[in-house]
Structures are given as structure tokens and as C-alpha cells.
Amino acid sequence: MSYDPDNIFTKIIAGDIPSHKVYEDDVCISIMDIMPEAPGHVLVVPKKGTRNLLDADPEMLAEVIKRVQKIGKAVKQAMDADGILLRQSSEESAGQTVYHLHFHLIPCHDNVKRKD
Numbered sequence: 001m002s003y004d005p006d007n008i009f010t011k012i013i014a015g016d017i018p019s020h021k022v023y024e025d026d027v028c029i030s031i032m033d034i035m036p037e038a039p040g041h042v043l044v045v046p047k048k049g050t051r052n053l054l055d056a057d058p059e060m061l062a063e064v065i066k067r068v069q070k071i072g073k074a075v076k077q078a079m080d081a082d083g084i085l086l087r088q089s090s091e092e093s094a095g096q097t098v099y100h101l102h103f104h105l106i107p108c109h110d111n112v113k114r115k116d
């Protein structure tokens with residue numbers, strides 16, 4: 001499967017489409033999900049064009065995962081959450097809808113039961 005740069009996250013990274021950005025450095029951005037599954041649901045999106053986890057360059061991935069951990073800790077604290085759900089979908093069968101690698105960070109609370 002190939003990477004198509006004509007996707008919504010490429011446009012958000014370029015600043016052509018607005019987003020609520022909560023973090024940015026040379027490796028990735030983090031934005032609020034437009035259809036959050038829970039309050040504080042953010043996405044971590046690497047700037048390098050990559051289709052999904054299965055296609056990712058391991059060295060780039062290592063840098064992105066460091067940011068996922070850092071942003072996950074910050075989101076947990078900011079949302080006063082008990083835990084964080086990390087999700088990444090690769091390909092349609094797994095639920096991927098935007099074909100630019102991204103990680104979901106979803107705050108979870110002990111008193112709010114999740115369906116998944």
C-alpha cells in the first residue's frame with residue numbers, strides 16, 4: 001500500500017486546514033480529534049508522510065513514540081484521567097479512515113465504562 005499525500009492531516013500539518021493544535025515540534029503535531037470519543041481525545045501525527053504503522057520507518061517511529069508518551073502523560077494530567085487508551089489503526093479492516101499515520105490518545109476515567 002502506498003502513501004497518498006492528498007489527505008487531511010497533510011493539509012493540517014501544512015496549515016491549510018485549521019486545527020486545535022496542542023503540541024508541535026520538528027517530528028510531529030498533536031491536535032484535538034474533531035470527533036472525540038471522550039473529552040481530551042487527541043491525535044499525535046508525525047510530519048513525515050507515512051501511510052500507517054505497517055509502513056513506518058522504525059527510526060522515525062521511535063521518535064514519534066517518545067512524543068506519544070510525553071503527550072499522553074500531559075493529557076492524563078490535564079484531563080485528571082485515571083488512564084490513557086492508545087489506539088492506532090492500520091488499514092480499513094482495522095478502522096483506519098485517514099491514511100496518514102496517527103495515534104489516538106483517549107483519556108479514561110474509572111467511573112466511565114468504555115465499550116471497547
Ligand code: 5GP
Nearest residue numbers: 008019031032033034035089095096097098
Ligand atoms: P482513524 O479512523 O483513521 O483511526 O482516525 C482518524 C481520526 O481523525 C478520527 O478520529 C477523526 O475524527 C479524525 N479526523 C478526521 N478529520 C479530521 C479533521 O479534519 N480534523 C481533526 N482534528 N480530526 C479529524
